[in-house]
Amino acid sequence: MSANDAKASHSNTAKTLTHRELDARDEPNQRPLSMAIILRLLSFTRPYAWQRNTLIGIVLLRAVQVPLLAWAVAAIINSLIARRDWDGLLWGTAGFVALAVFAEVTMHFRQRYALELGEKVIHDLRQLMFEHLQRMPMRFFNITKLGRVISRFVSDAEALRSGVQDVLFVSLVGGGRMVVAAAIMLWYDPVLFGVVAAMAPVLHMINRYFRSKLSLAYRQVQESMSRVTATLAESVSGIRVTQGFVRQDVNAELFNDLIEDHSEYNMRAAKLTGVFLPLIELNSQFFISVLLLLAGYQVVNNVLWVHEDPVSQVEALVVFFFMVPQFFGPLSALARQYNQALTAMAGAERVFSLLDHEPEPLDPPDAVDVDEIEGRVEFDEVGFEYQPGKPVLHDINFTAEPGQTIALVGHTGSGKSTIINLISKFYLPTAGQIRIDDLDLVKISADSMAKQLGIVLQQNFLFTGTVMDNIRVGKPDATEEDVYEAAAKLDCLDLFEAMPEGFNTNVGERGGNLSLGQRQLVCFTRAMLADPRIMILDEATSSVDTMTEARIQKALSLLLTNRTSFVVAHRLSTIRHADMVLVLDGGRIIERGTHNELLATAGVYANLYRQFIHASEA
Structure with missing residues (x-):
């Protein structure tokens, strides 16, 4: 059998298995005409x-x-x-x-x-x-x-x-x-x-x-x-x-x-x-x-x-x-x-x-609402599995004090986004404990925890509507003046006003009418308007051009002031001033320290930084 034939055979087998799996997954177990239904x-x-x-x-x-x-x-x-x-x-x-x-x-x-x-x-x-x-x-x-x-x-x-x-x-x-x-x-x-x-x-x-x-x-x-x-x-x-x-x-x-x-x-x-x-x-x-x-x-x-x-x-x-x-x-x-x-x-x-299909319970019966938090985040021997028996995080330990910026660095699949998902309480840890202000995150209601978070993801999703509508997603009762103020803090008010209809510009389906940089700015302003205690930036500047990034970096210093922040980025220029850098590999923290401390150790982080410098010069 040739390589191409083998490849085609494997493809057909995979497709057949997929169909069978889908059929088995949705195959009704009840009678054709069920009185109960x-x-x-x-x-x-x-x-x-x-x-x-x-x-x-x-x-x-x-x-x-x-x-x-x-x-x-x-x-x-x-x-x-x-x-x-x-x-x-x-x-x-x-x-x-x-x-x-x-x-x-x-x-x-x-x-x-x-x-x-x-x-x-x-x-x-x-x-x-x-x-x-x-x-x-x-x-x-x-x-x-x-x-x-x-x-x-x-x-x-x-x-x-x-x-x-x-x-x-x-x-x-x-x-x-x-x-x-x-x-x-x-x-x-x-x-x-x-x-x-x-x-x-x-x-x-x-x-x-x-x-x-x-x-x-x-x-x-x-x-x-x-x-x-x-x-x-x-x-x-x-x-x-x-x-x-x-x-x-x-x-x-x-x-x-x-x-x-x-x-x-x-x-x-x-x-x-x-x-x-x-x-x-x-x-x-x-x-x-x-x-x-x-x-x-x-x-x-x-x-x-x-x-x-x-x-x-x-x-x-x-x-x-x-x-x-x-x-x-x-x-x-x-x-x-x-x-x-x-x-x-x-x-x-x-x-x-x-x-x-009952939603996986994220809140126990005794979960409490939190109105205000200082922003202390502690991971204590945290482990996690998306699928039983296949751990993706192993014994994660670190503490982020209120107002600190924690940078997460590592190759794709190292566990950076999983840590972000756990802080956001999209998932619960399968081992260990996460504490917010010394309170077990499990016992904090997911809704009240969400109000303490500002999240800007790599996939800057926008809903159909205007720029103003999308910025207000995080705070629906915000006035137009509040939106203008948030945009001004980010030093991007002029960019929004330069759009065809300003803040009333229609973003289109999934934000298709805006450029990648404009979409990113909308998401940043949305986070600024929400005024959270914990800020999460997941590859938040990966889609922004160099000139726009320079303006955002300056605004981020104001945005992150007095907020506990977690920054995930391949572009190491965005994490130079982090209070602590965590380098992950295979779901484990293999290095930690400040930017300068890690460069001095000449370890994995230093190697990543050299690769970044060489790529920039090229």
Whole structure:
């Protein structure tokens, strides 16, 4: 096997394993139609009980109206037309028209109320999912693809909408029609109705056979769509990398494999449905054939089993011809609704799985809020694992006194960002203890701790809106004067005012309308406005040009005054004046001291600094 063939084989194996892992992760463990899930979904209609109950009443009325319309036509034919009663026919027709109009008015409100109820339920579910998502820990977002989260809000939520506004009420109407039609047929001729009852076991066996196959098929369709959505979201987010490394063809091939899988699952479901629905229709046609033979035999041979004369038998036959479509007609609709119900169940299982995913508790029951802190941060034998058995921090010990600046230096993966995540209480240490002002960080509520922090990350994320909106993220009640003052302290007020619309400039999606340096300045001003006790700068100046960095370095001295600060940077010029530099490697602190002290030791830090100097001179 050539190297290229081996590489392709490994790639295909990896892709297959990934799909299997994703399928296993989201494979529902519950039955295709779970009463527990149905009741849970219906519980979301409780705030709209009046509309729901009114709708149920309208649905029951509609279920009676439709077969009654057909029965009215049969009655007019058997009585008024057969007796040549013209006056009676006029009144009968007028009554039929009035009933038909009433039925259509009922249909209007049935559809309207069902659509409105479905929208309200999905609105509440999406709001609940979003609020739940905001409380999820960082670990969840590190292991969950963006596209899978989006699919819960889009395709799965829409499947639930169909379950609420279509499946439930359409099925009630269809089932009601069948019950009323059956009652009318049983009243007119029990023997002929016995033929209908004889078809029930056949329909049951057909439904039972196809139920399991359709259940699996529609779940596979939903899961494959999740993979397509996840890959699409990832591809759009990484389009710069894709085009920069000329991976358009490779990505297109991978995406083509995903949509081919999705198409195959859809085709499989379509083939099953294509067999299932005609079989249901065939039962209706078969019954009509048996009805013609059975009723015709009684009239032709004058062998009457129920009625006393052939005329009554013919009248019953006319009624049956109008009632048969009312009885068998809903079966096709119910079969389609059953397919939609399977999709809704798969969507409901995934939505409720997200809602049932309890956030990792970061706060114990006795957690306390802190209003003000001095800013003393102490790591005592701290260890941490993102995955059990794979430690990324080992025995981290250091103390940052209030107002000190601590610099974290090391190669990628050395543990710098993990220390920042622990200080921010995005994660809890798996060993040791972190203390803030001698208080165990675990016992400080995450929300109150967040108010003590100012964070500027390497990925300077901006929300859609104006520059002013994004600066106010850290302090929503800040006035425009407060924002101007924060920008002035950073010596960048003139840069904001030079933008096309000043602070009212729209930043675009993810800040796309601004340069990297401008985005960084917005994040710095946001942190300045929040006025935190602990400042975290994670690669905070890595995206800023040299001239802008010089202005920011001067402003940072004011920003960091009397604040405990943690600075992570590859650009060593930003940490020369730190009170303590921690050099990390493999999750351990291998050197510590001031910039000058570490240079004097001629160790790892000194080597990093020499590399930085050489790179700058080059």
